[in-house]
Amino acid sequence: MNMKMPSFNMKDLMHQAGNTISTQVSRVVQLTEEKLNLTNDKTEYDSNFEALLERQEATKNLTEKIVKDTEALLVPNPGNRVEDFIFEKIEKKKPQRLSNIEHLGLDLIESGGTFGSDGAYGSALIKTGQAEQRLGQCERDFIANTGICFIQPLKKFLDGEMRTITKERGVLEAKRLDLDAAKSRVRKARSLIGTQSKDGLSPEQSLEQAERELRVAQSEFDRQQEITKLLLEGLGSTQSAHLRYLHAFVESQVRYFAQCNKIMNELQKELASLGGSDAPKYEIVVTDEEADLHRNINLQPEGLHYQRARVLCSYDAKDNSELNLVANEVIFVAECTPPHSDYMHGKQGLLKGLVPKAFLEILDD
Template sequence: MDFNMKKLASDAGVFFTRAVQFTEEKLGQAEKTELDAHFENLLARADTTKNWTEKILRQTEVLLQPNPSARVEEFLYEKLDRKVPSRVTNGELLAQYMIEAANDFGPQSPYGKTLIKVGETERRLGGAERDFIHSASINFLTPLRNFLEGDWRTISKERRILQNRRLDLDACKARLKKAKAAEAKAALWSDEVEKAEHELRMAQTEFDRQAEVTRLLLEGISSTHVNHLRCLHEFAEAQATYYAQCYQYMLDLQKQLGSSRGEMLPGTFVGNTEATSPPPATASPTVMPAAAGPAIPTLPVVPTVAGAPDGAPAIEALNPSDVKPPASGTRKARALYDYEAADSTELSLLSDEMITVYSLPGMDPDWLMGERGNQKGKVPVTYLELLS
């Protein structure tokens, strides 16, 4: 009991001495042992590594699990050394709702069939997300946590010890200085000087030893960067794989929906937003019959030139070289597809080429007059992208 009390009193005395030394340094009343520039750079680099690692870790956790309540729950399970329960992803939950809805609406109905197809794709997306989260947690988050909870704690502990060793060293320097000042006044204080010098040598040795230990740990930050670099590559590869899987799943779903939508809703879908093949050119002198209902005889529409007498030849029969462009109303157009002219009144097109187009009075609205240099001729509107 006496030994423990003595040790406690000794520790309290050391703590008080360090506190006094620290306060005097802050007030500018005591000298402070400065570390060399290289050591200070190592300390700054370690602090920067720790700060950014914490930020990257937290934001990656938010990316993988946006729900803060779920993150807190997973954190508590990890701290309690218990297995984190398997959690259904949002995609898998959506898939479950869609399939259950399809069963209620009728799995053979058009809506039910589509719900099942989309639900199955969402389930696959949810599974891919689960695999990505698992891979990112093991290959990226775990190494970051290990650094913060392992290496950085060790570095912080040794830095605190080094700080205490420095305070002890500076306190010994201050005592020696006071002892020498007193010795100048009275020779009886020589023993105090010798004692202070011995304490200073011991403190200097402890400080140097601790500085070397801390230096080695701080230089190990370079190895930490190399390890985190490898983990970052693995994280990027896992994310690329995840997005590639999602893209392929959605392509497969689009193909399924595209092949069946005409069966489910006939007559509703008239084509993709991006045409994969050129639309048929509409013949100008003919009117197409109605798609449904009894056949109604129709007369061919013969376009005429404005101001020409009845029975005058149509524009299609005119020589394109004789056609004059209007004073205004010409536009630029880009050919969407290749087009082979049917006769001398039409102009052949090459995909992506630019031409000048304009309309003439009495001309079929499905056609425009096109010009390319000295060449002129009719072109179908469906093959063009009109530019402003």
């Protein structure tokens, strides 16, 4: 079976490529002349359209700053932010890392166990470490909630609507440059009226062709300006959505600080009951509403006898019933009810789930 291959006219392809390159070069020259104030032929937008362009530019820049600053607040380590960004781009699960406060909590608990939990200092270290772990879990929840309710919607706006507007603005700028070039050709053709013919066209014919090209360029510019204007005007409605995101962020932050406040007030009372401190006691007033936010936080619920255990090597949870483990971290474990030959009940801060016995070294007798 003979198949007829499509024919290509290399000369036409080269001609089209040459025209494209020539157009791009001409636009660069035009922009350079405008920057250097070497031309007065630039098509100006009306004041209303200029105001829309300025608002769009400010919205884009300031939203990017807000997202960047919020990410820096949640993840202060630049290296971790870069790592999270890479995992996000390759659509892989981010690595689970302990925060500084969680590391502190584990070290305090380990130190308290070493010094002896029956002594005042060892007991205080353990209680403080447990509180730090709960703070760490509250921080995790705050980071996750802020990412969902604030950062992600703003990023979606920047990657979607704002990117579309920026693209259409680029098209409009190209159309404007084409329009200015067409106007320049018309002026040049008019200046040649009454002179000898060139390239087989009379000056009158050259002017007619230039005016025809100008009408086409003007029509394309007007159409693209209208498209861009509609998109720019739509930006005003996005602020109401962004206001909702901001409210959600503030509510998440209020909840986070209320939880932290509750945890530290409880810790302060526990440490005071141990004695050994001559420092003045300060009571931080917590409203009933704030107290309810952390009512269910409890490191060691009744009915389970927890022990400290060190994780021998990292372990990825098979499903939601298990915990992810990181090598050398210290967690609390208790026998399952009923007992299981391969698993124990584990607790990482506020996270609960099954953990395999083979990955654990029990630290408490």
